[in-house]
Amino acid sequence: MAEGKFATSVSCMDGRIQIPLTKWIKENHSIDFVDVITEPGVDRVVAGNLDLESIKTKVGISINAHKSELIVVSGHYDCAGNPVSDEEHISQIRKGVETISSWGLDVKVIGVWVDDSWNVNVL
Numbered sequence: 001m002a003e004g005k006f007a008t009s010v011s012c013m014d015g016r017i018q019i020p021l022t023k024w025i026k027e028n029h030s031i032d033f034v035d036v037i038t039e040p041g042v043d044r045v046v047a048g049n050l051d052l053e054s055i056k057t058k059v060g061i062s063i064n065a066h067k068s069e070l071i072v073v074s075g076h077y078d079c080a081g082n083p084v085s086d087e088e089h090i091s092q093i094r095k096g097v098e099t100i101s102s103w104g105l106d107v108k109v110i111g112v113w114v115d116d117s118w119n120v121n122v123l
Helices: 015-029 042-047 053-066 086-101
Strands: 006-011 033-038 070-076 108-114 120-122
Touching (some): 006 015, 006 042, 006 053, 015 108, 015 120, 042 053, 042 070, 042 086, 086 108
Parallel strands (some): 070 108
Antiparallel strands (some): 108 120
C-alpha cells in the first residue's frame, strides 16, 4: 500500500506543463505525490469520450492502489495535440470534468487551465 497522500492528474503529454501543474496540485491540495496520466490534447479526448478505456483504467489504478482522492483534468495554452482556442480548451476541460465525474468514482474532480505564463487557473 502506498504511503502519503495522492492526487491524479489527467493532462496533456506536453512536458512544459508537468512541473507547474504538479507543483500547484501539491501546494494547493496538500498532496505528497501526483499520479500523471497523459495523452496529447487530453482535454479533447476526455470531453469527446474518445477511447477512454485506457484513461479510465489508469485512473482506477490511481484511486484503488494509491487512494487518490482528487482528479485534476487540465488543458493548456499552445497545445500541439489539440490546437484550438483557449475558450474551446476551457469548454472541453469543463466537459471532461463532467465526464470523469459521471464515472461514479467517489472522488473530487476539478478542472484547470494552464495559461501562456504556465500559471494554473481553476475553472
